[in-house]
Amino acid sequence: MSAIYVTANFKETQVGLIRAGQSVRLEVDALPDLEIAGRVDSISPGTGAEFSILPPENATGNFTKIVQRIPVRIAIDAPPEVRRLLVPGMSVVATVDTRNAAGELEEISSRTQ
Template identity: 45%
Template sequence: MKKKIIILTVLAIILLGGGAGGTYYFAMASKYINTEDAKIAGDLRAIGTPGAGKLIEWNYKEGDSFKKGDILGMVETTPARGNTPAILQEIIAVEEGTIIQFNGVKDQMVSPTSAIAMSANLDRLYVTANLQETEIADAKIGNKVTIKVDAYPDAVITGHVERLGLGTNSSFSLLSSSNASGNFTKVIQRIPVKISIDSYQGKRLVPGLNATVKIEK
């Protein structure tokens, strides 16, 4: 009899715990949209040269920041006519940013069609999150967002929804998703959402970091 009472007590505790967990999950789902399909992102800019020639000078290494109008480097270009002196052309920054990748080598031949560096404004990063199509109706521009970055698990970063995508990710795919076989499997589509970051909380954020977001409905 005593053993039966113990078993019933344990079952009751399990059921109560499961019920409490289910209630908590339902409460969270009714208040927030959660997704781990999110990354820190930024507007990357390819830096090219004003003309074809030799890269004779480069003034910034990876991690260095610059302002609009700064001279990033210098190219020595040779005019089409061989008897004309070479011309020095400055590589001028069209906007502020930070060099995040440099592929050039001094004295190498360069051309305007090939990027020698990549830059991004690390002070204007944002989060790109992909929401299921069944969730997008609850996402509104201006909704508050809690952001957790995998690289800094103890930091709580806040933001807000800035823009909702105007198409699903698959609609921008280069590969056609049309089905000519007659067989059809419905797949939940995902829509990209841009989330502005209110404050970095003193953390060093860079494009590509994984994140988890919780969007208030």
């Protein structure tokens, strides 16, 4: 248990500024008075549906746009006494600090116009 992590499923509209290495604040529902630090370890190269055993087949004429979820792996930086309180399946709210990437999208946008 030297390396534990959270897999957060962010909406595709939320991952535009998420980068590996950014700091994350985790709030665990079972531990309301405790804030846990973490960092973005990796972002999945595809949505959760792309890697499922039975991916949804949307070629039925249904043109409703559905926001996909993209798994983001967050490494937990917590002391052992906090780690032992965490068990698989707990509900967590993850807040990623994306301030360092805010200007990046503006720069890309201005180059493509």
